[in-house]
Amino acid sequence: MLIRAEIASLTSQLYPFDLQQNSSATLREWNVPPQSVIQSAFPPSTGGPSQPIVVSAKPLEHEMDVRPQFDELCKKWKSERHATSFSSAMAMHPAYQRIIGMGNKALPLILTELQKELDHWFWALKAISGEDPVPSECRGKMAEMANAWLNWGRARGYVR
């Protein structure tokens, strides 16, 4: 799930200094899952919140708009694939690189695509998230790798 924390009213509590000017700040850049407990870096004595804040997130409209771009890049990547056996070659395709460049916004879209069809999304998932939920014994087993990533995505609210 692409996220926008509904924190306009909370921003001043969380970020009492320079960031409080940014009332539309999103937490996406910090890779915060949709339901998160935010612990302010600022103690109450310096103006921070007295309690950790539970953030309820929902997609931003402009974040939903990345779907057409993703679909176009995905289609291009798949249609221009050569008969190579190497994921490293496939991942170098400009369309695939642009998908990686979309960052966290691409995660739910990639995972949804992976749910529909097994494909070489693992490079992008790992590059964007910096994580690797695939057990070593599953290396190369596409279905098992996909399941590991989908479970990872479900735990973070990126995919159902």
Place this chain on the structure above:
Amino acid sequence: MSGSWPPEDFPDLNESNHNKTSEATVECNCLSWAADDVSRRWEPDPMHDYYWPPDVPREMKMEAFIQAYRTIGYEVCDTPEPQAGFEKIALYADADNTPTHAAKQLPNGHWSSKLGDFEDIEHATLACLEGPLYGKSKIYMKRRSRPNLFTFPV
């Protein structure tokens, strides 16, 4: 052309020199296909996503590929010609000697290849797949044929 791969990848492949032998799948690749390990993909990818034999360098270098197939009993040999009692594989490489593909020899002397994520085919010669994508077949390896466990003497 019987498959769904881009025709420009294999300019010398035509209706008379190959047959499609199974449908496209991403579950294995040419390296695992040649190794008779269709349960997973083999690749020395830098992200460590795919299987690569333990203790073999994860490098797109011919020596690493040779080492990978040594782990399952293959040794480098001189020719791709069929040899009684042995099974053979061929490794393709581009002009820089970077590995591009692996094929395995069939009992009839033809070759079997998984074409990336596309179909696998039986092809009459190694030259059928030579071209802009796979380069040329450069290294041949062999191992003793394994007994067919499903054949019993009558």
